[in-house]
Amino acid sequence: MGIFDIGIIGGGPAGYSSALYYASQGKTVVIFEKDELGGTCLNRGCIPTKAFLHIADKYSELNTLSKFGINFSDVALDYSKIKEYKENVVAKLRKGLELTLKNSGITIVKAEANIIAENKIKTSDDEYVCDKIIIATGSKPKEIKGLEYDHKFIISSDDILNLETLPKSILIVGSGAIGIEWARILSSLGVEVSITELADRLLPLADWEVSKRIERQFKMKKIKTYRSTYVEKIENKVITLSNGEIITPETVLVAVGREPITIKNSYNNIDIIGDASAEIMLAHYAVSQAKELALNIPFDKKFVPSVVYGNPEISWIGQVSKSKEDDENYKVSVFPISALGKAHCDNSIDGFIKILAKDNFIIGASIISPEASALIQQIAIAMTNNLSVNDLKKVCYAHPTYSEGILETLLKL
Numbered sequence: 015m016g017i018f019d020i021g022i023i024g025g026g027p028a029g030y031s032s033a034l035y036y037a038s039q040g041k042t043v044v045i046f047e048k049d050e051l052g053g054t055c056l057n058r059g060c061i062p063t064k065a066f067l068h069i070a071d072k073y074s075e076l077n078t079l080s081k082f083g084i085n086f087s088d089v090a091l092d093y094s095k096i097k098e099y100k101e102n103v104v105a106k107l108r109k110g111l112e113l114t115l116k117n118s119g120i121t122i123v124k125a126e127a128n129i130i131a132e133n134k135i136k137t138s139d140d141e142y143v144c145d146k147i148i149i150a151t152g153s154k155p156k157e158i159k160g161l162e163y164d165h166k167f168i169i170s171s172d173d174i175l176n177l178e179t180l181p182k183s184i185l186i187v188g189s190g191a192i193g194i195e196w197a198r199i200l201s202s203l204g205v206e207v208s209i210t211e212l213a214d215r216l217l218p219l220a221d222w223e224v225s226k227r228i229e230r231q232f233k234m235k236k237i238k239t240y241r242s243t244y245v246e247k248i249e250n251k252v253i254t255l256s257n258g259e260i261i262t263p264e265t266v267l268v269a270v271g272r273e274p275i276t277i278k279n280s281y282n283n284i285d286i287i288g289d290a291s292a293e294i295m296l297a298h299y300a301v302s303q304a305k306e307l308a309l310n311i312p313f314d315k316k317f318v319p320s321v322v323y324g325n326p327e328i329s330w331i332g333q334v335s336k337s338k339e340d341d342e343n344y345k346v347s348v349f350p351i352s353a354l355g356k357a358h359c360d361n362s363i364d365g366f367i368k369i370l371a372k373d374n375f376i377i378g379a380s381i382i383s384p385e386a387s388a389l390i391q392q393i394a395i396a397m398t399n400n401l402s403v404n405d406l407k408k409v410c411y412a413h414p415t416y417s418e419g420i421l422e423t424l425l426k427l
């Protein structure tokens with residue numbers, strides 16, 4: 015039997031971050047992981063998808079290079095190499111994580127854990143007494159009726175990482191961040207992509223103008239989009255959509271969200287963090303919860319950035335405008351990135367920065383642009399620290415950068 019200050023169940027971002035933060039405070043920590051350290055984020059989520067995206071972007075860029083006088087022939091795509099790259103990235107990071115945990119004096123137990131008393135965790139081999147227990151068991155892909163995973167024809171975001179070859183065509187069900195990112199990856203790699211969304215616009219949690227722009231970009235990429243549409247039935251791999259259309263993709267990726275993994279716990283002094291808390295299912299939200307819990311550094315849950323990766327990146331924070339009419343409720347400034355020198359140098363002019371303000375303070379921002387994931391952080395810092403629009407206008411923005419677009423957007427407020 016082991017005795018520890020802190021026992022953490024789950025080795026994803028919520029679990030490993032809290033383990034490291036508690037260890038930095040001199041606490042003795044044990045972390046239980048039944049599968050792979052790094053959780054969904056490192057093994058099946060953020061990291062593998064971004065590794066695929068990196069290559070997909072490189073591949074699709076090839077089509078534009080003749081414009082710059084770079085001519086070549088005989089381009090061939092070796093999917094097994096792409097997978098190998100993704101697996102190497104994941105393995106390298108996982109090894110680094112394990113080493114960091116060990117070097118911080120954290121005990122790693124590779125086993126499924128359960129809570130059997132207020133201060134007691136049990137695995138199949140042993141029991142552990144912990145002053146404080148944290149549940150960080152994460153989440154799994156949601157399944158919907160009629161689209162149950164058979165892991166061959168109807169697949170989840172876990173399954174898609176393990177395909178041996180790329181399908182010729184795919185239907186993606188759901189246009190949240192995961193659906194949009196996979197649509198971008200697969201379309202760039204030459205797969206014929208269709209996407210269905212129950213709402214009347216793609217990426218329905220984003221600003222309405224962001225949705226419109228993605229719909230336009232998808233049209234240009236020949237990604238077929240079905241809005242206000244759902245899969246009515248599937249018979250022998252023949253799909254009937256609710257609009258009556260019949261399609262026959264080689265594979266169906268269901269990306270309709272995730273559900274928390276809960277473990278039996280009837281004690282109220284046990285904290286649940288990360289996806290398991292069923293709040294915002296993002297890795298940085300999980301890390302912020304861990305930081306708040308272990309280091310007592312609070313964060314404002316209203317200012318959590320969302321990022322959708324791919325070319326160009328999409329990000330937003332705070333309030334989003336749901337429609338053109340909704341825009342009337344705020345002071346709105348929209349700046350096209352095509353007005354930026356840097357965007358022209360990079361041959362990437364399709365995007366905009368939109369800021370919503372009230373009483374000289376930013377209440378929300380949405381960005382489609384290269385580096386949108388980094389740009390949104392400037393807004394996050396401003397909003398978290400109550401910096402006004404006028405405060406931000408005083409900042410000197412480097413040239414040529416996409417950040418200049420933030421200044422230009424602010425100047426129109």
Ligand SMILES: Cc1cc2nc3c(=O)[nH]c(=O)nc-3n(C[C@H](O)[C@H](O)[C@H](O)COP(=O)(O)OP(=O)(O)OC[C@H]3O[C@@H](n4cnc5c(N)ncnc54)[C@H](O)[C@@H]3O)c2cc1C
Pocket residue numbers: 023024025026027028029046047048049050051052053054055056058059060061063125126127128150151152153171192275277287288289290295296297298299300
């Ligand atoms: C395709 C995809 C792309 C994503 N991209 C992004 C992104 O770009 N940015 C972002 O912020 N988020 C992204 N996410 C979401 C992100 O992965 C999750 O929000 C994050 O992993 C949550 O961390 P967590 O620690 O709460 O849970 P998880 O990462 O799910 O980790 C939980 C761990 O607990 C373990 N576990 C569960 N039960 C037990 C038990 N009883 N005993 C022992 N171990 C147990 C599991 O095996 C798992 O390893 C993505 C998700 C997916 C699926």
